[in-house]
Amino acid sequence: MVRLSKENGLNCVLALALLAAPFVATALDEPFYITLATRVAILAIAGVGLNLALGLGGLVSFGHAAFFGLGGYAAGILASHALNYEPILSSPFELNGTTQMLVIWFVALLVSGLAALLIGFFSLRTSGVYFIMITLAFAQMIYYFAISWPAYGGEDGLSIYVRNVLPGVNTMDPISFFMIAFVLLMLVILFSSMIKNSRFGAALQAARQNDERLATVGIHPFGIRLTTFVISAMITALSGALFADLNRFVSPDMLAWHMSGEIMVFVILGGVGRLFGPVVGAALFILIESVFGGISEYWMFYLGLVLLGVVLYARGGVIGFLAGKEKHD
């Protein structure tokens, strides 16, 4: 059910603005901005994924780069095998690579889901600061594995020479590729709003607020949290697969802990737990990167200052500032 609150209105404006951006860019004959808008849409998907765990579940995962990178490597590895005509597995049965995005997305979701199940199983035994450090450590483990495993480029990464294909869409066309990312972004936002308003979402938020009380009414918080962690990881992996396709390149950088920090920054800049928070956050991040990045090569310095300001003085993020406190009814 859609209520016409200030935040819902703002969300509509934000969605339309992002949708309009590549068309304005085309009209202005600035095709580079289409890529920027696509990056915003893709990174926002990663943010939506993390926001589910972090905003709704209160699970401060500092290792979501692992899932982002796994999604990216799923795309890179499948495509490289298909393009080189080398089967991934020849015995006991033949398993070939693919350039079909739908298959790649499915594999990305599957692999990241399994990884999240394992990581979550260990990490969710702990809470608070332990959870932060353990998710970080697991992500580092995968990062170092990717660096030292030479089969898929190791430290140098892996190039995808041609963008993967989706039936009926010319994925090499920048606007079409943007639309893929945009539609997926809207779908995951819709999905996370459905979760938020479901019985499951209620239990999840209760687990964040008071897990003992939740346990008293007969719901085990561990299962709820683990499910959320897995869904959250899968959404982030989808974003990673798209990101690999956007750059046509995968490297261990996607798995690095800086990436985990950046995904977290999208969520915070926009507003923790807000549906469209990651969209605003990713847009703001890309904006800071392209504006300050053009002025100074030390743009991360300014990003640090902005982030510090938001954390210390503007805790609701941009959406909190524009739409006020979250309403509970």
Place this chain on the structure above:
Amino acid sequence: MTSALIIEQLLNGLQFGVMLFLMAAGLTLVFGVMGLINLAHGSLYMVGAFACAAVASYTGSFWLGVVASLAASAAAGALVEVTVIRRLYNRDHLDQVLATFALILIFSEGTRYLFGSFPLFLNVPDMLAGPISLPGGLQYPLYRFAIIVVGALVAFGLYLLISRTRLGIRIRAGESDRAMIAALGIDIRLLYTIVFALGAALAGLAGALVGAIQSVQVGMGEPVLILAFVVIVIGGIGSIKGALVGAVLVGVVDTLGRFLLPQFFQLFMDNAQATSIGSALASMSIYILMALVLVVKPKGLFPANG
């Protein structure tokens, strides 16, 4: 493979562990006393290394460099504590992570602005150059041996500080009940600044000592920071003893893993494949160790405060 080689690798592991302890001690102290998770601890390590390299190349004296690294990192720590960290004690861990992540960006880019992107080099002082002969005829680099000794001395000094001095009593009291010691008339804000600066100075010392073995560059603190996290998770967050045990464990497992695993796989594989599988597994070994410890003891080996 001789036993001398294994002992040398064990000593390398010990040296690595001791260096991790210098990092982890500050991290765990700050968490234990103030309840703060500080990602910028790696930046203080970097500050120490840069201060040492800059002063050593300007004055020609490594020892002045070490003094400068202690002073610079403690000053940077105190400054950051007073301006930013102090506002974070009552916030949740998410805010602490983000604000200190922001500090990393500021420190890293600031250092890149001051010193450029090229690594600086720091030479081992003449006095500690060359090898030392250990009992059993083993030759080991004197400098690395000195790091082990320094680490052991620091660990002992910290033990005395915490268990024998008035400051140590206050730190321990702050760990168990901060409202109470404030009520007893102790300036808790000053105590927090001192603890933070102490941790920063230890990180800076680690940076300076390691700077002579590795290159001094922007971003050098981050891999060490993450290893220090693994150390304190294994040892139990807030426990100095846990940090020491965890650090040595991580240092030895990591070093021996890198050395032994490739050789182990060579027993039943060809060389190139064994090296790649062995080194890939070795780089994961400490994280597997951490996962195993957590399965048995979710709060680490030596949980602080019971």
